[in-house]
Amino acid sequence: MGTDTLVSVRDLKKHFPVTKGALRRKVGAVRAVDGVSFDIERGQTLGLVGESGSGKSTIGRTLLRLEEPTEGTVHFDGVDLGGLSPGDLRKTRPRMQMVFQDPHACLNPRMTVSSIIGEPLVEHESMSSKERNARVEELLGLVGLKAEHANRYPHEFSGGQRQRIGIARAIALNPDLIVCDEPIAALDVSIQAQVVNLMEELQDLLGLTYLFISHDLGMVRHIADRVAVMYLGRIMELADVDALYEDPRHPYTRALQSSAPVPDPVVEATREKIVLEGDIPSPSNPPSGCVFSTRCPEAVDRCRSEVPVWREVSPGHGVACHLVDAPAS
Amino acid sequence: MTPPTMTEAPPSDAPTAGATPALSVRNLTTRFHTQDGTVHAVNGVSFDLSDGEVLGVVGESGSGKSVTMMSLLRLIPSPPGDIAAGEAVFGGEDLLAMDLDDLRAVRGGKVGFIFQDPMTSLNPVVTVGRQIVESLEVHDPGSKKAMWARALELLQLVGIPAAEDRLRCYPHELSGGMRQRVMIAIALACNPQVLVADEPTTALDVTIQAQILELVKELRSKLGMAVIWITHDLGVVAGLVDRVLVMYGGQIVEDAPVAELYAQPRHPYAHGLLASLPSANSRGTRLVNILGQPPDLRSEPDSCSFAPRCPHAFDRCHSENPVLTDVGGRSVACWLDDGRGLGAEGADWGEPVGGASAEGEDA
Numbered sequence: 001m002g003t004d005t006l007v008s009v010r011d012l013k014k015h016f017p018v019t020k021g022a023l024r025r026k027v028g029a030v031r032a033v034d035g036v037s038f039d040i041e042r043g044q045t046l047g048l049v050g051e052s053g054s055g056k057s058t059i060g061r062t063l064l065r066l067e068e069p070t071e072g073t074v075h076f077d078g079v080d081l082g083g084l085s086p087g088d089l090r091k092t093r094p095r096m097q098m099v100f101q102d103p104h105a106c107l108n109p110r111m112t113v114s115s116i117i118g119e120p121l122v123e124h125e126s127m128s129s130k131e132r133n134a135r136v137e138e139l140l141g142l143v144g145l146k147a148e149h150a151n152r153y154p155h156e157f158s159g160g161q162r163q164r165i166g167i168a169r170a171i172a173l174n175p176d177l178i179v180c181d182e183p184i185a186a187l188d189v190s191i192q193a194q195v196v197n198l199m200e201e202l203q204d205l206l207g208l209t210y211l212f213i214s215h216d217l218g219m220v221r222h223i224a225d226r227v228a229v230m231y232l233g234r235i236m237e238l239a240d241v242d243a244l245y246e247d248p249r250h251p252y253t254r255a256l257q258s259s260a261p262v263p264d265p266v267v268e269a270t271r272e273k274i275v276l277e278g279d280i281p282s283p284s285n286p287p288s289g290c291v292f293s294t295r296c297p298e299a300v301d302r303c304r305s306e307v308p309v310w311r312e313v314s315p316g317h318g319v320a321c322h323l324v325d326a327p328a329s
Numbered sequence: 330m331t332p333p334t335m336t337e338a339p340p341s342d343a344p345t346a347g348a349t350p351a352l353s354v355r356n357l358t359t360r361f362h363t364q365d366g367t368v369h370a371v372n373g374v375s376f377d378l379s380d381g382e383v384l385g386v387v388g389e390s391g392s393g394k395s396v397t398m399m400s401l402l403r404l405i406p407s408p409p410g411d412i413a414a415g416e417a418v419f420g421g422e423d424l425l426a427m428d429l430d431d432l433r434a435v436r437g438g439k440v441g442f443i444f445q446d447p448m449t450s451l452n453p454v455v456t457v458g459r460q461i462v463e464s465l466e467v468h469d470p471g472s473k474k475a476m477w478a479r480a481l482e483l484l485q486l487v488g489i490p491a492a493e494d495r496l497r498c499y500p501h502e503l504s505g506g507m508r509q510r511v512m513i514a515i516a517l518a519c520n521p522q523v524l525v526a527d528e529p530t531t532a533l534d535v536t537i538q539a540q541i542l543e544l545v546k547e548l549r550s551k552l553g554m555a556v557i558w559i560t561h562d563l564g565v566v567a568g569l570v571d572r573v574l575v576m577y578g579g580q581i582v583e584d585a586p587v588a589e590l591y592a593q594p595r596h597p598y599a600h601g602l603l604a605s606l607p608s609a610n611s612r613g614t615r616l617v618n619i620l621g622q623p624p625d626l627r628s629e630p631d632s633c634s635f636a637p638r639c640p641h642a643f644d645r646c647h648s649e650n651p652v653l654t655d656v657g658g659r660s661v662a663c664w665l666d667d668g669r670g671l672g673a674e675g676a677d678w679g680e681p682v683g684g685a686s687a688e689g690e691d692a
Contacts, residue, residue, distance in 0.1 A: 191618075
């Protein structure tokens, strides 16, 4: 763990029980997150990419203790969140916030913008209503909205503007960490750029640390410092952004990058594509050995029987694959 | 995958643009009469689709992409929808004027349609085999045995493993990618001349999207049909289509071959759209963005609908709506430089502003 590590996750597991019958007998478990470890340095952005069902969102929610982890620990600024009493946990909550995917669903349609943004202030700060209104106005300014928007309702705003309201609410309590769960997936291309610029600007201004969950590899490359690639509840590869995009070592990372279309007809006409066959297997019944072995174009017998261990191929660049050899040292 | 050979498939593997267009749309205008006033969703759209051509239609939500294509087959619910003007000539007949019985033979027959969401466009209580056969019964009836054999052939064609078992499956038993393949199989059932695909891969993961894109490329060269591919993903367009229509505010603002559009977009909106994408070396820089919000379509366009967001707009843009003008190999609707759009130097988006100052004001 580095000296300036804000979040440190070790062997995190989150299994959701599958029950059956009137007695809700447990018959299995959906292994949404199955043994994940990573650190996030203060002021940096960790990108978390993967297909739907790979456990990205569950990691985000478990990190904030919106879900209780089945196993494993989450240290936030040196404190083990799992060991906190409910009261202490509540005192830590203002320091970790979340921005949600769907800007239409995450704002209460019956509340005005000022009460949406002001609600965390009411909960966690003792402010007079005058101070609170001043703070709301300041927050609106920070996210590029106007003070007169404060008394309007969410339906009066476009998707991009609503996402700005969600961001204002998340930064209201001066958090250290913001978990961004697909914050731009529901927005139009030209609006995505606006929101990403805003998030980067706020990061510089307020020293925020982001966990940026996305399936858009291009945007993750733009915003993240380090990137973790997930598949079926496990991290396949974790590296600095340049290393991951220029020298991907895991076959899944290569396939994922190759599947993402490049907005350039010249490149598209010539580049080699790796098209994976089949679908992501069910997390309630993951394949034995390496979870990617059923779709991996390079899989050998060993992959189907033995779970690959995490190995560092270079400092800060880790891969879980049998076919990647650690550097001879 | 070894798909069975298709009947009536032209042998050509790189279809060339024919002289007579397969589909010719002129001045299509669609409105929705709502309680809040009339929404001018499509305003005078004209384009041609050649035989065997893959045409991409890009634009933001609300730009009229889907409404344009649904209007062609009169799939717009009326009221509130109203196709106010225009013609769409397909096989010598105007789809917008023909009587409904004839149109029914075109829908799902000569023109196949793939909808965006494979979860909601399949009937959940009917097996997928039955749903394919249903389309055949309407357009190409034969013996029951022959139709089921054809359904099996189609599922194999779209690359569904163990197709024989899948015929008896209900949609919920299939994954999203498989369901979209079933949708494609239904659309292909009657050997359409034109396939309209409305954001068919938007709801899918990238690795599944790559599978579907490969499949469509393969089918297109095998079956030689023309494809209209509606999307907002500029990456998908780059790899798949021959020609692109860029739509904004219910109008086509640029109509250009794909390589030329990406090399040098002439309309400021097309330019901004391409420039706003993050690239490998955009880290640490601000992304270019188009300021402001998409237009309000509740009034008849009497000026360029992009003018309020355009860094190059001048007086004429605010007073007169530019028409799509041929500028040699492509068409652009822009008054800049006398209606020919941006020059080689591209648009000047100035200091990109995103956060703390931008975003238009019409909440």
